[in-house]
Amino acid sequence: MDSLELLQALSDAPGVSGNEAAVRKIIREAIQDHVDEIRVDSLGNLIARKRPASSSAGLRVMVAAHMDEVGFMVVGIGSDGLLKFRSVGGIDARIVLSKTVRVGEDGVPGVIGIKPIHLTDYAEINSVPKIEDLVIDIGARGQEDAKKSVKAGDWAYFDTHFSHIGDLVKGKAFDDRAGCAVLAEILKEDYPFELYAAFTVQEELGLRGARVAAYDINPDVAFVLEGTIADDLPKDKDTSPTTEVGKGPAITFMDRSVIPDRRLIRLLVETAEANGIPYQFRRALGGGTDAGRIHLAREGIPSAVVSVPCRYIHSPAALLSPEDFNHTIQLMTHALKRLPDVWSDMEEKRPR
Template sequence: MDDKQLLMLKELTDARGIPGNEKEVRDVFVKYAKNSTSSITYDGLGSVIASHEGNKSGPKVLFASHLDEVGFMVTAITDKGFIKFQTLGGWWSQVMLAQQVQLTTSTGKVLHGVIGCKPPHVLTAEVRNKAYDIQEMFIDIGATSKEEVSSWGVKPGDMVTPYIEFKRLNESKFLLAKAWDNRIGTAVTLSVLENLVRDGHPNKAFAVGNVQEEVGLRGAKTSTYLVDPDIAFALDTGTAGDTPGMTEKEADSKLGKGPQIIIYDASMVAHKALRDFVVGVAEELKIPFQYTVIAGGGTDAGSQHVTRNGVPSLAITVATRYLHSHTSVIHEDDYLNTVALMTEVIKRLDSNAVEKITFG
């Protein structure tokens, strides 16, 4: 992976963007997309659409990631200056306590804090031995009163995001950051767009950054409706099953073994012909891949495939450890192979291929 790609990954993961507050991430998307195309539009919710016309009479192919990350929203300030919050997206309480966060005010000021709770020394054995209630947690930003917090510009509705430093794990190919879900999908989207513009393609390509995926696949509804594509892909993250204690029944994907092709998840059944087309390309080009089932979650393809009168759709994901936490880990080869696969797939989606997938 070259320095340019590493810088893009760092900028995307460093950017702060919870559901409904994705501007920082969208700005990074636009920064890189405008180098590949001058046609950038938006839907009414804030999803960004970068398009490139390879063949004006070709089919419309949409490939989308989501911009938002799981995070928090300020709901109240206590008299002693602590922050109460609402989770946005799925959080597991065990991964939250004592973790650092950043609070971004409406004026863009960034404050540092930590998620706290009562110390274990004062808890009963019953409470200590079960998951701590998120409703009992708070954020400490070093203030001593409600008035002091207000003077710093903090208000209900402000964004709170996890904080961690982007880094390569030692000298390996494993990359650590916050928000790989779904900044790695966003990086794939941007890299595929760049490749298509450079190499040419037989269709009208739409690279999309969706908003509000983590709270119900919402941005994908509006952006897909606006584009009205013939084929749609969701580029996201999937569960890794290669850590101690995991069983193949729970998750069988491994980092470094290629992109995940989602054949079933809680939001959709993969379109059979489109799935077979993608698998055929991967096998022909000897790009490694993994079949995956995600019974307890979904991707933006869940909204894409039921837009208007229906769109053949497929989710392709990058296996990720420690999803929905402050510290997630991916393998750089999976990113590169996902980019390679998606680039070649879209380059082959001409009118004949799309007609065969849709009606054949």
């Protein structure tokens, strides 16, 4: 399958944090012919090793993207057969009302329910309901009927299907299936160093998988691939959106979890400009990525973050530009191939 078909398969797959098996299976099948080793660690990270094509630069490089998505977990079943649930990862309660979801291993269809507006008073209409006050309705006739299909502890995920909308594509979980698809694509190329691809788990719950993977791999340098926020819709006063869809991959210079290595940022910028690849900077300082854990592993690992801008992430339907997606693949491929040539100079400029 081509890169966009892979993105579609990954986006459509269920993979709430802690339940990444379906995503892991798709990735394994996509990359197995392009790497030398594949293994899954005890936490669930899929780690692929790609040996140097020829003489090695003596580098060990890690590129990471997380497999998990935000979603829900069933915490109880009422006597009426309605499912009580909690969010897994950061989800805005305003966007879940009346959304369709799939629950459990069998993907039981359900609807997130709320009291009809006809029965709602003014105060309720003008307030945001709490997740714990909502339910998932799977059409069960009661508790025992519901228990035939689902159980407490089951994951639930948005029932969204990949599609094209104008020049953009729509899907769920572009954070971070977009990064996973980019990483799978760059593995098709050869590099003059040892490359480790880490498809990590449980990023949405505190960057958990990345911490384990980075300690295990112990790379000299790391890159993290993400699907990041694009807040580029019209506003009365804001003239500095976080990122903009259609303006190329976004390079992070700081967020809440990491200050990326400026030498790697310079490598990315120079690579983009030398190859005519559009790029932008991620201008929001909030949020975090797997780089927040990776750069602190062992004695510290120089790290950088490159993202595909996405509108409406952490929601049932996000949008991204296929051009941004493809430009991210191009930028990372070219930057990785240039890395050995600039590494010795980067070492000389290491902060003391």
